[in-house]
Amino acid sequence: MRETEDLFQYPAEPIDPSSSIPLYLLPEGCGPGRDGSLWMRGQKVSDLVKEFGSPLFIYDEEQIRSRARELKEHFGSDVAYASKAFLCKAMARLVSEEGLHIDVASGGELSVVLSSGFPPERIVMHGNNKSVMELEAAISAGVGRIVVDSFNEIDRLEKLASKDSPVKVWIRVTPGVEAHTHEFVMTGQDDSKFGFSLVSGEAKLALDRLLVSENLKLVGMHAHIGSQIFALESFMKEVEILAPFFASSGLEELNLGGGLGVPYVAGEPIIEFADWAASLKESARLAGIPATARIIVEPGRSLVGPAAITVYEVGTIKEIPGIRTYLSVDGGMSDNPRPVLYDSGYEVFAVNNVLARRDRPVTVVGKHCESGDILVRDGQLPSSTIVGDLIATPVTGAYGYSMASNYNKVGRPAVVFVSNRGYRLVLRRETVTDMLALDID
């Protein structure tokens, strides 16, 4: 396993901002064709945009499948895909076909997953404020595990469940780990709305109550320390802290959550599933977690994030002399709110000339009525880029579509899956008719 410090220095050479897009940031099946433009698995990307319009999310389905298989190699079927990262029926079916479990965090996610025909016993239900209706829906569907997050929820669940068919639950524990990531996506610290705090003793009280519950069957423990984490030490710390509590509980299932980071921009490291798995398992062993315990993970971003790109059409280019060049596209914070929310960085490149040097500094902005509607603050594009060109941002497969809105009544983009056998539309573009369907005269 490489040291995390080394990983942060990867690649070793200083990055030339005007170099062409680093190809390792593109989906596996994506690259320049003989014509220099972007192709994915035999499909010319600009043809997909002609057919489905712009902006367009394009996923490399083969990559998601091969990443899912890789996870299985390391964790067996003890993997629950965190569907909040990206969910539609086709995605849920893919997860089911690959034999993974799935995590849902609301009644809405549960409904989409169930409507895909997903086996209910492989569903994990999360949420820090599940309503009675959501809990009822989960119980009546027969979901595999409900992750209990508060004492109020224990009360609710005890009323809904019965002695004859106890509901299987995990207890969500807040281990008090400050993961190295953005404050808004940190969840394992003591000051958190999620779970029962270990330090305060609440976790022990909840555990004792669940162990004697007749209507609830406590079968495991859950923790999730945050998202977009590169430092494997943070995960190891999580295991180390949970281990004594878990080992003394006598429980057999330990879900360590998701959170593995992925590179978005040149210079960020790739952390392999193998290294993640090895560090979790090795730290579990060292911390005295019984070898018979099942270690479960719940990745979202690392499964789907790198597998997609978003393609946009350039609408206007506005050069403010001495200040910056604004390049406006036909989407924006409505299809990718991450730069606005977390100041997240993205790369951008020209679809018609993938390997071109990106020698012009630009700020790629959306079409919404907000100055903060920025997609790529310090982007670089070829100076030949003109109005009407297609540009793309890679690594948009997680928390892009799933956090999309129709702000300014800009419809959510369509989503296409591309495989070795062809391509298919999995989510059609949102239209004004869809929006008006909610509107009561």
Ligand code: LLP
């Ligand atoms: N399990 C639980 C209980 C979670 O809350 C999450 C993510 C995951 C698993 C999956 O984490 P992942 O492997 O995707 O990091 N919108 C933010 C990320 C929020 C993550 C919320 N919970 C972003 O765009 O960065």
